[in-house]
Amino acid sequence: MIGLYTAEEVRAAEAPLLAATAEGALMQRAAAGLASVCGRLLGAVYGRRVALLVGSGNNGGDALFAGARLAGRGARVTAVLLDPERAHPAGLSALRRSGGRVLAASDPAAPPLIGRADLVLDGMLGIGGRGGLRRDAVELTWAAAGGAGIAVAVDVPSGIDASTGEVDGVAFPAMHTVTFGAVKRGLVVGEGRGHAGQVHLVEIGLGHHLPVATAWQLTDADVAARLEPPSAGDDKYSQGVVGVLAGSATYPGAAVLCTGAALRTRPGLVRYAGGAADGVRAAWPEALVTEGGPGDAGRVQAWVVGPGGGTDEGARAVLAEVLATDLPVLVDADALTLLAREPELVRRRSAPTVLTPHDREFERFGTPVGTDRIGAARRLAADLGAVVLLKGDATVVADPGGTTFVNGTGTADLATAGTGDVLSGIAGAVLATQGTTGLDTAEAAAVAAHLHGRAGRLAARRGPLIAGDLVRRLPEAVGHVCGVPPALLGDSQA
Numbered sequence: 444m445i446g447l448y449t450a451e452e453v454r455a456a457e458a459p460l461l462a463a464t465a466e467g468a469l470m471q472r473a474a475a476g477l478a479s480v481c482g483r484l485l486g487a488v489y490g491r492r493v494a495l496l497v498g499s500g501n502n503g504g505d506a507l508f509a510g511a512r513l514a515g516r517g518a519r520v521t522a523v524l525l526d527p528e529r530a531h532p533a534g535l536s537a538l539r540r541s542g543g544r545v546l547a548a549s550d551p552a553a554p555p556l557i558g559r560a561d562l563v564l565d566g567m568l569g570i571g572g573r574g575g576l577r578r579d580a581v582e583l584t585w586a587a588a589g590g591a592g593i594a595v596a597v598d599v600p601s602g603i604d605a606s607t608g609e610v611d612g613v614a615f616p617a618m619h620t621v622t623f624g625a626v627k628r629g630l631v632v633g634e635g636r637g638h639a640g641q642v643h644l645v646e647i648g649l650g651h652h653l654p655v656a657t658a659w660q661l662t663d664a665d666v667a668a669r670l671e672p673p674s675a676g677d678d679k680y681s682q683g684v685v686g687v688l689a690g691s692a693t694y695p696g697a698a699v700l701c702t703g704a705a706l707r708t709r710p711g712l713v714r715y716a717g718g719a720a721d722g723v724r725a726a727w728p729e730a731l732v733t734e735g736g737p738g739d740a741g742r743v744q745a746w747v748v749g750p751g752g753g754t755d756e757g758a759r760a761v762l763a764e765v766l767a768t769d770l771p772v773l774v775d776a777d778a779l780t781l782l783a784r785e786p787e788l789v790r791r792r793s794a795p796t797v798l799t800p801h802d803r804e805f806e807r808f809g810t811p812v813g814t815d816r817i818g819a820a821r822r823l824a825a826d827l828g829a830v831v832l833l834k835g836d837a838t839v840v841a842d843p844g845g846t847t848f849v850n851g852t853g854t855a856d857l858a859t860a861g862t863g864d865v866l867s868g869i870a871g872a873v874l875a876t877q878g879t880t881g882l883d884t885a886e887a888a889a890v891a892a893h894l895h896g897r898a899g900r901l902a903a904r905r906g907p908l909i910a911g912d913l914v915r916r917l918p919e920a921v922g923h924v925c926g927v928p929p930a931l932l933g934d935s936q937a
């Protein structure tokens with residue numbers, strides 16, 4: 444798992460390390476790692492044009508020392524200084540000694556020079572940035588955005604809040620971010636994610652000074668370790684039975700998608716109960732189907748309730764019935780609307796509950812999501828005593844104790860109707876295996892979000908995706924995270 448940190452946590456960890464190392468040593472480690480990534484991105488360094496955007500703090504110092512190293516390898520490096528009086532003095536001397544040039548940001552030659560550069564290094568603001576970018580920094584950012592060079596952010600893209608990913612106005616649109624010591628949360632969540640591009644972590648020795656993270660990102664290997672393939676002693680009941688309560692006779696789509704996604708995540712068995720029984724039977728002969736309610740479905744190890752289920756009295760009764768059980772329940776869509784009216788239904792539960800709101804559903808519980816998505820998910824989870832999976836570009840999963848997962852596999856291709864129903868089915872199937880895997884509830888939800896995003900990426904390779912494509916790609920997504928070659932995956936290639 445990749446630990447995700449706030450700017451304050453990183454600063455606190457840096458203090459003892461700074462005290463224990465020679466002056467400037469950490470910045471040299473940072474600059475060496477930064478120059479090495481830039482060298483790799485450029486391919487050949489000799490003769491290439493590099494523009495450094497340099498602010499008045501240590502972030503600018505990193506850029507200047509990295510620029511000096513690139514100049515030493517023959518690059519034509521020019522530093523553009525936001526505040527020439529306050530630019531890092533040692534960094535500036537190092538750059539000049541290596542043959543680098545220096546311009547003030549106010550110099551009319553600066554924007555065209557940035558536009559022509561092969562690589563632009565954004566060292567304007569790091570974790571010391573506060574509020575929106577000032578005017579001169581905005582102008583340099585526009586010049587970089589309009590140019591053809593590789594845009595690389597030093598530590599964090601200037602203009603994003605390193606802890607929340609909030610962007611107040613303009614932020615540097617990086618293709619790559621070289622971050623030091625620890626991955627800052629703002630690089631993977633909120634608007635920051637869209638500005639960071641590919642994140643490269645450079646070790647500077649911060650490791651054991653960092654606290655245990657409270658926010659994490661799962662890798663493919665982490666997810667593979669949390670999935671249990673069937674073994675010789677298994678039967679259809681021992682690998683988890685999911686109950687799906689979704690859709691209606693008029694709107695069978697959500698039921699078909701949710702049931703299909705649950706099946707394709709490969710628990711032992713999927714049961715469906717509700718008004719879309721005919722549609723589900725026709726689409727999924729593998730499911731056990733009844734027109735009745737949860738009590739008619741038979742035994743399950745986890746329920747999914749809500750997608751396309753409506754908000755009438757009957758739907759409310761179904762929700763109350765499953766929330767009164769001691770089984771894991773995933774509450775989505777219409778059932779979230781009902782639950783927002785009666786949050787006590789979940790507060791009094793002791794069994795695992797996962798709520799999967801998008802932003803508008805989240806707001807029904809009282810407050811809008813706002814710009815701090817991790818903070819928002821944690822607050823609602825603590826308030827309700829349930830795991831909250833807040834959907835979005837980077838889906839955030841928080842448990843009532845504050846442990847949080849930020850999904851890294853999401854793609855904007857998922858922004859299409861029905862993909863949320865698919866996520867519910869996947870998550871229901873993972874929750875149903877908790878009895879055998881012992882998987883923590885928030886981790887189960889995070890595993891589901893990871894697989895959902897992977898399926899989205901695989902489906903999007905073949906062109907614009909619709910929700911049903913995600914269901915078809917699920918076996919391939921599971922195979923991908925577990926390292927199984929697609930050729931061995933049978934009908935997911937269809």
Ligand SMILES: NC(=O)C1=CN([C@@H]2O[C@H](COP(=O)(O)OP(=O)(O)OC[C@H]3O[C@@H](n4cnc5c(N)ncnc54)[C@H](OP(=O)(O)O)[C@@H]3O)[C@@H](O)[C@H]2O)[C@@H](O)CC1
Nearest residue numbers: 469470499500501502568569570571572573574575577598
């Ligand atoms: N500590 C370490 O061990 C290591 C730290 N490292 C590096 O240091 C970075 C942190 O450096 P930092 O603390 O100097 O802050 P930094 O991000 O450069 O910005 C502060 C300057 O920006 C200015 N400014 C603020 N807001 C602004 C705005 N909106 N728009 C425009 N300007 C604004 C503010 O100016 P002022 O407000 O005073 O006018 C101040 O001068 C960190 O991200 C990493 O890269 C690495 O070398 C590894 C070792």
Ligand SMILES: Nc1ncnc2c1ncn2[C@@H]1O[C@H](COP(=O)(O)OP(=O)(O)O)[C@@H](O)[C@H]1O
Nearest residue numbers: 834835836853854855857858860861862863864
């Ligand atoms: N821009 C985006 N980038 C990544 N994922 C997205 C984006 N927009 C939506 N998604 C994902 O698509 C799914 C949409 O769910 P939802 O809004 O409930 O749709 P529906 O109700 O139509 O099924 C969620 O998993 C969400 O995280």
Ligand SMILES: [K+]
Nearest residue numbers: 565568599601
């Ligand atoms: K920066």
